[in-house]
Amino acid sequence: MPVFRTDEWLIKAGEKPIELCKKLAPYFHDARPHEIFAHLTKHGMYRSANGLKQVVKEMKEKRIWEDVVKIYAILMKQWNGPDIPVFIFPADWRNRKLLREFNSKGGLAYRNKLFLFLLPHHTKKEIEAVITHEYNHVCRLAKLTKKEEDYTLLDAIILEGLAENAVNEYVGASYKANWTTYYSEKQLETFWQRYILPYHSIHSTHPLYDRLLYGLNFYPKMLGYAVGYHLINRCLQKKTANLEKLMSLTSEQIVQLTDWDVS
Template identity: 50%
Template sequence: MGVINTKNWFEHDKWREKINEDVQHHLFAHGMARRNQHDMMKQLEQKNVWAFVANKFAELKKEWNGPDVPIYIFPADATNRSLQHEFGGKSGVAFRDQLFLFLLPHVPNEHIYALLIHEYNHVCRLHVDPKDERDYTLLDRIVMEGLAENAVYERLGNKYVAKWTTYYTEEQLKQFTKKWIVPNISLRPDDARYRPLLYGSTFYPRMLGYAVGYGIVKRALEKNRIMELLTMESEQIFFM
């Protein structure tokens, strides 16, 4: 397990033979490159990204007593505006049993580490809360995002947390929570409001669910450690 050698997977589209079609859909939806894949992988190889991620993953796995899952490093979509503005040119997808990191060659190693912390924290959370992804409520998801980005803050500090953590004041987050999150905490991913509430839209503030989740977990960390929160129910953290 650990970091998989994907350096040559984009020669002749070999990666499609190794990843099932359902997962492929998720990868493109979450920021994987559709063009210039092979060139970007060569540039990432020159940075020795695979060795760096493998070393940091070993540290996190030991500290969090987390599961040993395969980690796939793939190229990120340089044309994705959301990826650039909200996520700093990097993104990822976490499943209970595998993890994908989407990277651009210019992203500094510490930002890659921040992404790994965030996504592997998701893996750990999914590992202790084995619901089907379709049953993850809006509350489950915002708490999970809050746990992951607070884990980044704990290890790396303010410099490396996502920009969306700074968008709103505590008072604004309280108002947003009361107005939009509380009435919708039980929504599931098949509801049309789920993604707009999570990421923002014309009707909801930018990165709404993520920002609220960060604030909720930050407040809970005044009384608990991140490792304790990882195993708690979302409702317990939310109403703490």
């Protein structure tokens, strides 16, 4: 499947994002264009057409679409991963949280498609990092037998932990997300016992799910992400399994390799 030339879509319909999302409707089961737009913007896609033409122009000049094609091909071969469609759109350059936590880049991964949200200022290594993170999600999801509605909080934090350890291993430690360094090992083990373990089996519809995963309200920021990174990093340091092996294990099996309780 191709890396779609969404730059051409953006030039034609970028100022009317609902029209743009009509092109994506075939890739979403029973979702309307405005629902697709709301979903993508929630995860980091641009919201406003103000300044969009200039952003797309600069992204084209930086040859971002061409760079993604090359990186995607390498990762697909490296992990023997699925060949899925990839869509690139500008990130929300006005989103302060996206700027603070991810330097205004992001993505959204599914078993059968991948979205990347980027901006002209991102370097090739930054782009490699975000593709590595998101495509690792795709490969992990392809190995899971669970239905999407059955994914738990534990599944989500393991998913994020695997992906950012992949960035650390394949792209470099200096390209890891800021949230991997927020807390000490002792703090993270406390967070696991106090916040994650009692709710590790909740699903995305539970009111605490997003709060614990992202560290919202009074919870430590990026809580679930940080704990997930530490869990996987602990396994790798103990040399109980390499990253590729961990990607094939269930979330519960991974936790057991850390000697942490998941009962």
